[in-house]
Amino acid sequence: MESKKTILVCCGTGCLANGSQKIYDAFKEQLKALELDVELIPDVKGTGCHGLCQKGPLVHILPQQITYVHVKDSDVPEIIAKSITNNEVIDRLLYFDAQQKAKVQSKEDWTFDKKQMRLALRNVGHIDNESIDDYIERDGYKAIAKVLKNMKPQEVIDEMKHSKLRGRGGGGFLTGLKWSFAAKAEGSPKYVICNADEGDPGAFMDRSVLEGDPHTVLEGMAICAYAIGANRGFLYVRDEYGLAVKNMKKAIEAAKKRGFLGENILGTEFSFDAEIVRGGGAFVCGEETALIASIEGKTGEPVQKPPFPADKGLWGKPTIINNVETWSNVPLIINKGADWFRSIGTENSPGTKVFALVGKIANTGLVEVPMGITLRELIFDIGGGIPGGRKFKAVQTGGPSGGCIPESKLDLPVDFDSLTAEGSMMGSGGLVVMDDRTCMVEVARFYMQFLYGESCGKCAPCREGIKRMLEILGDICEGRGQEGDIDLLLEMGEAIQESSLCALGKTAANPVISNIENFREEFEEHIKNKRCPAGVCKDLTEFYVDAEACKGCTLCAKRCPVGAISGEKKQLHVIDSEKCTKCGICIDSCKFNAIKVK
């Protein structure tokens, strides 16, 4: 054989759900039987896989750079026979790139990948997540070595300040500045925390890094610990992220064995140890003071700031708390320099951002792009636009603290300040795309429902205010909306913003306020005409079949779960509105757009 081949099988949560473990096992077993010289690596990339988890399970073969999508374990013998033992490419397993209108051999050439720039995700999908050697091979633990040998703590902080890296968890606070506060703060010992309590619905970039490149997070934390004079770190990881917890545990053990964690790291005076704390499934624990309370063994309730954690954090001591994606940028900045980092992205938001492209979008998955890219490029060039011939309506950024951005603002550059100016926010990077089948009133209700469940209950404006807003929105969705409800929602929203204790409450009304600002007519239609134009609110919806568009293909009648649609082949179909449960499956399945909302 001419060269050693590597098969990367994506074993992230997304691909695992589609059966990639079986594929991995099948490769291992069958290659063993063949006695081929192949290094088999389980490529763990979480739900992000190679970004395009929707096409998973993905198998990537090196060095030929062949990417196969939707692989089944039954495909394994053919892949081995054709692509591993010979250099043949199996056409039917290649990805069809809708924008290029052609099948493409390697993921590197997918339109999906071309505008991306992978910094935080640089190793995810390229390394065996359980192998510290793979990480080291790709410059892993080089930054901590550089820092310990050649840089004073103050120099590390200066470099981080100069990089203008901003916190990727959502707030966008300058990382270097935060570190300088903790370095100066009185009190000992000091602590370093990784906030991996990724709770924003619609975001899973942290999970992907934790699963696919755990060492980079540990290295980033160790660098900070050296800079501020800390010796202990905690990683607060969602317990639901089973694979992330498992991989991180292994990474900590491996790093300790090799002397990158523990006493006298790399033979220096510096010691740093890290441990995992499993989160209890409370969204509010993403708020730093609540997270700290949770690590201390208390209920995760936020406290008033200031004092900020950099002054008084865990057990009252100076504490730096950064998000997973922020940590993963740190070693890169140390290795390549702050000037290099600032050459990427925009002046005030340098670097890249990882986004989860989800919802009504053709290519769902994880993408990483330079800051300053427009929403239009993200959604239409990388994301491939809206599937099923439907129309773009809005994109939601910033999770339950953010807002919906309408089509007229799609050319907005994506950076911390532009999104905030539009009444949304960067948040942790979830981009939920919505089409004309999404009801903006119902989306506002959905976020209030979520926050109602997650409000810790400590302060009254958040606890009671969200509940009242939810009731009003529920009324509107169920046909009990009244004149004046919209103004009342706006007034309450402002009051909650002004008087809540922590960021959860302060930003809770954002989804409602921004939806009203951008889609006020949809709210009015619900209230005045008792009609849901998107056909989502069941009490305000009636479907009918458009006689001119219906071809009598019978698909809707077959798919209807309650048998409410009748009609002969090639004849007009009719919906029995008594039986209809308004689930909308007929609309989504009709290829002729013949099912309409009355």
Add this chain to the structure above:
Amino acid sequence: MDLSQVKQETLAIASSYKPERRFILAILQDVQRKYNYLPKESLVIVAEYVGVELTKVYSVATFYKALSLKPKGENIIKVCDGTACHVKGSMNLIQEVKDILGIEPGETSEDGKFSLETVGCVGACGLAPVVVINDEYHGNLTPASLREIINRYRGGENHGK
């Protein structure tokens, strides 16, 4: 359940951690994993072990979503109702489970076989809408395909256990 056995087993779980307040959550998570809920006796043992009042343990036990004071079903159906799943029709999936099992989110079926929960986001948005049953992910679901899956579990198939 045998009380002295619960006490012994809880103590065994607790002993794998140092007797410090900061480990309350971790110990309770492990107890929850063992019994599918937190028996009252376990809370008492944990409070004694870490040396805090029972109320402190109780407040942690009732604050976090992952913990439950009521016994949960043999199979736990978590319907993801994160934003991505929501806009892709997770409410139809919740309705389907309600129809099949006759239980609301947060409830357990009378035969003790199933619990229904809605969860914020399971981080598998690429597969939306998603349902997690006993830590096994099922993606791109329709009410019809979910019904099939639940019927498989009803037939005695018990994944992840």
